[in-house]
Amino acid sequence: MARNVDAVLFDFSATLFDDAAVLTVTGVRAAAGERGVALDDEQAARLVEVSLATVDAPAGHARREGCDRSADRHRTVWTELLTEAATGFLPGQEPRTLADAVYACLTDPLSWRAYPDTAPVLTSLHRAGIALGVVSNIGWDIRPAFAALGVAELVTSFTLSCEHGAVKPEPALFEAACTRLGVPAERALFVGDDPVRDGAATAVGMPVYLLPNHRAADRPRGLAAVLAIAGC
Structure with missing residues (x-):
């Protein structure tokens, strides 16, 4: 033929x-643990939920537009959004650390x-x-x-x-x-x-x-x- x-x-x-299945409870818990933050399953599930709600909201979509033009720009935009999502999520914990954990999970090839x-x-x-x-x-x-x-x-x-x-x-x-x-x-x-x-x-x-x-x-x-x- x-x-x-x-x-x-x-x-x-x-x-x-x-x-649709990149951010998982297991993956986020592991990434957070590597950064010294212990999350239980409920906390990890909630962190995934608020992260997705923030990046997928209309405002999040607008801010992400074109950020794929460079690796640095992508990391900056996504980390800013994920830090906002994690702000106030876990008292006493730096939201940037949680954001870094979620971003690491997102960009992990095995995820x-x-x-x-x-x-x-x-x-x-x-x-x-x-x-x-x-x-x-x-x-x-x-x-x-x-x-x-x-x-x-x-x-x-x-x-x-x-x-x-x-x-x-x-x-x-x-x-x-x-x-x-x-x-x-x-x-x-x-x-x-x-x-x-x-x-x-x-x-x-x-x-x-x-x-x-x-x-x-x-x-x-x-x-x-x-x-x-x-x-x-």
């Missing part, structure tokens, strides 16, 4: 790795769970001779997450916003990804979940496949459809 594309580029969060179909689909595409890339609006190096999954060697290039100073939906990030793979945009399929940020790949001539919004860490993401689209 003739291949329909020469490369497939994937978004990271909510496409290959789950974004990110791949969907069950991530590794099998990447492997199948690679075996079919299709070049693979990852394009992400992200503030830290996500390569270790792929290494932990055992698929880092399958990905030819990682085009990360914090390393390029550009974010999706800007064309520059998509163009850079195609250039690094050495394929024209029309021969590279983009797979993501966000119709605005990921769908913008069409502006540079890339065909796009958008995954459904509904997802769960322990269920296949629907990535098998990519194999048929790619002509595998």
